[in-house]
Amino acid sequence: MDLGHIAALLQARPAGHSLPQGLYVEDAVFDFDMAAVFGRSWLFAGFEAEVRKPGDYLALTVGRWPILIVRDRDGELHGFHNSCRHRGSILCAPGSGNAARIVCPYHSWTYALDGRLLAASRMPDDFRKADHGLRPVHVAAVAGALLVCLAETPPDIETMRRTLTPLLAPHDLAHAKLAYRSTLVEQANWKLVMENGRECYHCASGHPELARTFPVGVSASFGDLEESRAFEERMAALGMPMGPEGEDWWQAVRFPLNPGTVAMTTDGGFAVAKLMCAAGGGDTGSLRWALEPNNFCHSTADHSFAFTAMPVSALETHVVSKWLVHEDAVEGVDYDIETLTHLWTQTNLQDKEFAENNQRGVLSPGYRPGPYSTEAESLTLGFVDWYCATAAAYLDGMAA
Ligand code: FES
Ligand SMILES: [Fe+2]
Structure with a gap:
């Protein structure tokens, strides 16, 4: 692996911008990503x-x-x-x-x-x-x-365990069951798939179904919503911690869904009658939790959804989706798979188009790194900065 070439590509990235073309398309970079990122991260x-x-x-x-x-x-x-x-x-x-x-x-x-x-x-x-x-x-x-x-000596996970556990505890994920899983094949580099998954700049126009429940115009911390204050007070009264919490490689925050909606479903109602988290009648917004390099989850009162981008090659990624429901929820009685999965299945298909279209454009000789919106794409910028820092740390370690 020509590490000097990788270092030069990383150094060629203007701050606050997307990555140089080679980092999205080259087989050598894919090999590097597997070693430097996927071989060493939780x-x-x-x-x-x-x-x-x-x-x-x-x-x-x-x-x-x-x-x-x-x-x-x-x-x-x-x-x-x-x-x-x-x-x-x-x-x-x-x-x-x-x-x-x-x-x-x-x-x-x-x-x-x-x-x-x-x-x-x-x-x-x-x-x-x-x-x-x-x-x-x-x-x-x-x-x-x-x-x-997969690293021999993994990075510290205890801070994350200590901090995320109380946020997730009300959802009791250990006593849930997997209701459905799916895999979507995308012809795009894993980093483009993740960049897309870390911003909602494209959501208002690109995801009309998601925009019904998800506050698509908010910032990364969800703290700028008018109803945030009332929501915070309600969660505090229920003893539900909200965050935001996180370190460089993960984030978690509970935020209110759009008024009148309680779950990330097509109609904004619960997809599962048997709730995983019954506090407040289930009107507890969504806990968004996300791990670099390749995952995000949303936990609402009735179900949890997990999105994971699994890299396959430089230009192919498999998006694995999982839906978790209460262990006692009965399919056909408390929920049906179509209602449970429709919103994220649609959203993932729309995002597949965005990511694949993005990849085709990045392959153009006219492509140059472009600037992220610090307001609308702060989590995408955070992901790309994290990637660059992780890659640089690996290169430093190899040079030492
Ligand atoms: S028994 Fe596993 S490879 Fe032979
Ligand atoms: Fe999207």
């Missing part, structure tokens, strides 16, 4: 609710790496590289399931849920099973969200 992987019972597992591709998250017999969570210690086969196909043991589909090497190799037939007498356990990755559960980190 990454949103899903929800504890997806691995509730002993033997539950979640297999996913993070960046370009197959990962397995497993709950063992004692209830402990484990993260592993989803790669057999025999000859490297994928152990569990992407998705979720439940198994008493992890058995490789190739030659049936068999692992315990804590990663120990239990059985490998026809190996020589001096073969040591103890030397061939699954290789671990760090996994952390924070207020019902699951994060993984």
Whole structure:
């Protein structure tokens, strides 16, 4: 990897502007992003609710790496590289399931849920099973969200755990269930997908359905709304912390939805009759929480929605969406999938068009980095600045 070339691209970015073309299109930059960003950050992987019972597992591709998250017999969570210690086969196909043991589909090497190799037939007498356990990755559960980190020494997560937990606690995500998940393939660099997801400059015209409930004209802290003060007082009376809280790599804030609406749905009403957070009758706005590099979530009283941009190649990204509802909510009685998912499915399809169109324009020889609106695109600017700082820190570390 030509790190000098990457450093030159980063240095060529004018402050407050979008990135130089190469950072959005080059294969070498994609390789760099995987090493410098996705290989070293805490990454949103899903929800504890997806691995509730002993033997539950979640297999996913993070960046370009197959990962397995497993709950063992004692209830402990484990993260592993989803790669057999025999000859490297994928152990569990992407998705979720439940198994008493992890058995490789190739030659049936068999692992315990804590990663120990239990059985490998026809190996020589001096073969040591103890030397061939699954290789671990760090996994952390924070207020019902699951994060993984592929770095040997992960960045600090305790500040985030301590600060985000009380904000998310009223939604009790650990006792929810996954109602639906979808994957949308986008022909755009992951950073363009995320830049789009971090601003609502385009929302008033681009997302008419979202604009019904989401206050599309507000600033990043949502503090400039007229009704904010009354909302703050109401949340304080309910004992609901609002934030804003965060560090450079995550943010969280509870904000009021548009007057007369209580959930981010097409009609602004609840999509799920059984509420996850019943305080105040569920009229508690949305808790927006977002992790760099690739995730944002909205938790309203009736459901939580999670958006994650999974990079596949320089010009392709998979957007994984998840909808979480109360564990006792019954499909067909308390909710239906179409009502629950329609708004974000529509919004994601609209954003796919924006991101792909943006990517095509960025490929033009006429493209030059342009200035962000500090008022309307502050979170996008924050994302791009974070990316540049993270990339620069990696380059510094490599040079040391
Ligand atoms: S590769 Fe897994 S048992 Fe051979
Ligand atoms: Fe959008």
